[in-house]
Amino acid sequence: MSQPLQEPHKPPFWTIARRDAAAGYLFIAPQLTGTILFVLIPLGLVFYYSLHEWNVLANTFTFVGDANYQLLLRDPNLPQVLWASAVFSAGLVVLNMSLALLLAVLLDQKLKGIVVFRTLFFSPVVVSLVAWTIVWSFLLQVNGGINGLLSMIGIEGPNWLRHPSTAMISVVVVQVFKNVGLNMILFLAALQGVPKELYEAARVDGAPAFKQFRRITLPMISPTILLTSIITIVGSLQVFAQIAILTKGGPGVSTTVLVYYLYQQAFQFNFFGYGSTLSILLFLIVAVLTFIQWQMRKRIVFYEN
Amino acid sequence: MTNMSNLKASAALAGILLPLAFGGVAWAQDAVNLRMTTWSANEAHMAVFNGIAEEFKKTHPNVTVTFEPLPFDNYTTTLTTQIAGGNAPDLAWIFETSALDFVSSGALVPLTERFNAVEGYNLADVTESATALWRRDGELFAYPFSTSPFAMFANTDLITAAGAKTPSELIAAGEWTWDNALASAKAVADAGKDGIIIRDFNYQNWQNLTAFFRGWGADSWSTDGKACGFNTPEMVEAMTVFHNAVFKDGSLPGPGENVDFFTGDAAMTVTQISRASLLPKEDPFNWELVPLPAGPVGTYSVVGQAGVGALASGKNVDTAVEFLAFFTNAENSAKLASFFPPARASLLNTDTLAATNPLLSAEQIENVVINGISTGHVVAGHTNYAQIQQTVRAGLDALWVADADVAAVLDNVCTSVSPLLMR
Numbered sequence: 001m002s003q004p005l006q007e008p009h010k011p012p013f014w015t016i017a018r019r020d021a022a023a024g025y026l027f028i029a030p031q032l033t034g035t036i037l038f039v040l041i042p043l044g045l046v047f048y049y050s051l052h053e054w055n056v057l058a059n060t061f062t063f064v065g066d067a068n069y070q071l072l073l074r075d076p077n078l079p080q081v082l083w084a085s086a087v088f089s090a091g092l093v094v095l096n097m098s099l100a101l102l103l104a105v106l107l108d109q110k111l112k113g114i115v116v117f118r119t120l121f122f123s124p125v126v127v128s129l130v131a132w133t134i135v136w137s138f139l140l141q142v143n144g145g146i147n148g149l150l151s152m153i154g155i156e157g158p159n160w161l162r163h164p165s166t167a168m169i170s171v172v173v174v175q176v177f178k179n180v181g182l183n184m185i186l187f188l189a190a191l192q193g194v195p196k197e198l199y200e201a202a203r204v205d206g207a208p209a210f211k212q213f214r215r216i217t218l219p220m221i222s223p224t225i226l227l228t229s230i231i232t233i234v235g236s237l238q239v240f241a242q243i244a245i246l247t248k249g250g251p252g253v254s255t256t257v258l259v260y261y262l263y264q265q266a267f268q269f270n271f272f273g274y275g276s277t278l279s280i281l282l283f284l285i286v287a288v289l290t291f292i293q294w295q296m297r298k299r300i301v302f303y304e305n
Numbered sequence: 306m307t308n309m310s311n312l313k314a315s316a317a318l319a320g321i322l323l324p325l326a327f328g329g330v331a332w333a334q335d336a337v338n339l340r341m342t343t344w345s346a347n348e349a350h351m352a353v354f355n356g357i358a359e360e361f362k363k364t365h366p367n368v369t370v371t372f373e374p375l376p377f378d379n380y381t382t383t384l385t386t387q388i389a390g391g392n393a394p395d396l397a398w399i400f401e402t403s404a405l406d407f408v409s410s411g412a413l414v415p416l417t418e419r420f421n422a423v424e425g426y427n428l429a430d431v432t433e434s435a436t437a438l439w440r441r442d443g444e445l446f447a448y449p450f451s452t453s454p455f456a457m458f459a460n461t462d463l464i465t466a467a468g469a470k471t472p473s474e475l476i477a478a479g480e481w482t483w484d485n486a487l488a489s490a491k492a493v494a495d496a497g498k499d500g501i502i503i504r505d506f507n508y509q510n511w512q513n514l515t516a517f518f519r520g521w522g523a524d525s526w527s528t529d530g531k532a533c534g535f536n537t538p539e540m541v542e543a544m545t546v547f548h549n550a551v552f553k554d555g556s557l558p559g560p561g562e563n564v565d566f567f568t569g570d571a572a573m574t575v576t577q578i579s580r581a582s583l584l585p586k587e588d589p590f591n592w593e594l595v596p597l598p599a600g601p602v603g604t605y606s607v608v609g610q611a612g613v614g615a616l617a618s619g620k621n622v623d624t625a626v627e628f629l630a631f632f633t634n635a636e637n638s639a640k641l642a643s644f645f646p647p648a649r650a651s652l653l654n655t656d657t658l659a660a661t662n663p664l665l666s667a668e669q670i671e672n673v674v675i676n677g678i679s680t681g682h683v684v685a686g687h688t689n690y691a692q693i694q695q696t697v698r699a700g701l702d703a704l705w706v707a708d709a710d711v712a713a714v715l716d717n718v719c720t721s722v723s724p725l726l727m728r
Binding site: 054055056057058059138141142143144159160161162163248249250251252253264267268269270272 | 382385386388389406407410411412508509559560561562563617618689691692695698699700702703705706
């Protein structure tokens with residue numbers, strides 16, 4: 001009687017490599033699910049809607065091809081809206097980044113009670129944006145708190161939110177005070193990571209404080225500067241609540257930024273198709289700006305080759 | 306336990322549970338939750354609405370009606386967003402300015418036949434003029450539950466203290482004109498309080514200025530909606546008076562000033578009688594309610610109108626229409642008349658309105674409400690109203706500075722808005 005043939009050895013399915021891969025996929029699954037559900041699918045839907053005309057009241061949904069994109073090219077309001085967005089972003093980025101860095105340098109000192117100051121400057125970040133903006137809308141009224149303070153020193157303040165020359169700067173300043181604490185904390189963390197030996201060596205060589213800041217501090221915290229600049233620019237392009245509460249896009253259209261304009265088109269005027277097209281434009285602008293900043297990292301970030 | 310006993314036990318359990326389950330399904334199907342959006346969260350208004358809903362429940366025990374107040378400023382935007390998101394309410398209040406959009410789009414359920422089928426409803430009692438805005442091709446799409454004339458509330462304590470003439474004194478002397486009203490307001494403003502507030506205008510909702518500029522014979526656009534009216538000589542004159550009142554005399558609070566008549570800080574306010582509910586009960590002041598002052602065209606009246614309709618995209622259309630018929634029948638219209646002047650001819654009399662408006666005297670009801678409704682014209686609306694409103698708002702912003710060139714600004718408004726009116 002012959003011996004039965006021995007079955008060839010099958011490698012086990014549940015290998016260490018497979019187990020590690022499964023663990024990895026499980027770890028990213030919640031975030032991936034969120035990204036698919038709340039980013040990728042809405043993005044696809046927005047593109048789909050941008051090819052349609054959707055009349056909510058009449059309950060009609062008609063394919064119009066690239067008509068909304070053609071409209072985008074000849075929309076007479078769009079240049080002003082893009083200009084307002086650019087002015088807001090530029091103002092916010094310059095003011096926020098420079099003030100945050102200044103505060104971080106000042107608060108990176110070994111002084112008594114420094115933690116209290118750090119907490120004070122960071123506290124607006126955790127306040128509700130809408131509540132913060134509503135309080136500022138009262139402060140900035142013509143008979144509000146800011147002008148009350150100015151009148152105490154004999155200055156008659158302007159009608160901040162109603163004058164074309166002051167409305168945009170008011171919105172920017174409200175946003176700067178709201179979020180400067182976040183960038184400040186990031187800069188503070190970066191500053192505290194700079195090796196102290198570098199400063200000691202520079203002092204031995206007789207380098208003045210400003211030169212130390214320019215030649216040591218800035219290069220060493222350049223990755224954080226890149227990160228905060230990306231966050232701030234992208235955030236500045238998404239400003240909405242402040243405009244809706246403080247100025248409603250006025251006076252005229254001087255503070256009508258792109259997000260507010262697309263809200264008006266989609267939700268106030270019921271042009272959901274065109275509103276979707278504007279949000280595709282916003283997406284492209286954010287993507288291009290982020291790409292440019294990311295490419296610039298090789299020049300401005302010290303650690304990058 | 307044997308297989309047989311298992312089977313018996315299961316059958317017994319199923320015998321108990323299945324009828325309960327089907328009973329449950331039947332109950333769930335019958336239960337109807339109606340949602341109605343409003344722009345008032347006022348407790349007194351809500352008490353009347355909820356009272357009507359409870360009455361309806363007596364004959365329809367499976368129906369629960371919830372009134373959902375939405376913010377006044379973004380009311381129509383929020384409503385259309387709910388519709389777009391597949392969460393349309395069953396019934397909704399609609400502004401007169403948005404009436405054309407809602408009525409012409411098919412968003413609302415036709416009502417004429419259904420209302421006529423309700424015993425004792427008597428649709429013929431609802432005046433033709435009140436329903437004009439809410440009909441298309443003879444079919445009624447929303448019920449005008451409020452036809453409310455703009456009027457003037459005055460704080461006579463403040464006016465008297467400032468040494469000025471009260472509206473009733475001016476009326477008695479035959480001098481109740483905008484010039485004299487603004488003069489009294491200026492006296493109060495000079496004394497440290499505020500003058501006249503055009504309520505809800507706030508230098509954004511310019512349509513509320515209709516109650517002012519119609520006194521000069523001006524209007525936002527022509528009757529057919531095609532021609533811009535902002536640069537007509539009448540409008541330029543009216544806006545010049547308004548501009549001077551704000552920036553030269555200070556008889557009207559300026560842009561960015563946050564003042565409320567009902568807190569007792571201003572001489573007068575132009576608003577509708579439904580706002581009488583805001584008059585303070587603690588620390589009250591002496592007040593009176595009078596018709597709008599006469600303008601250069603003489604006496605005039607402007608009416609704000611609100612309709613309520615059943616949305617075609619609602620989940621319970623038939624029940625919604627049934628409730629709407631109940632909400633607006635003669636009996637409930639009389640209850641609503643305590644805040645919202647009725648469209649029913651049978652109710653538009655001093656006796657009915659005096660019974661439901663204890664705050665107002667018979668004279669005020671006759672002079673302000675009844676005369677106002679019978680002679681008033683509704684605030685102008687238009688298709689694509691939200692875009693037109695926004696365009697005019699942006700244009701008029703240039704007017705709200707001290708050194709504005711009124712005629713030039715109004716010309717620019719027409720340049721911007723005319724293409725939209727022609728659509």
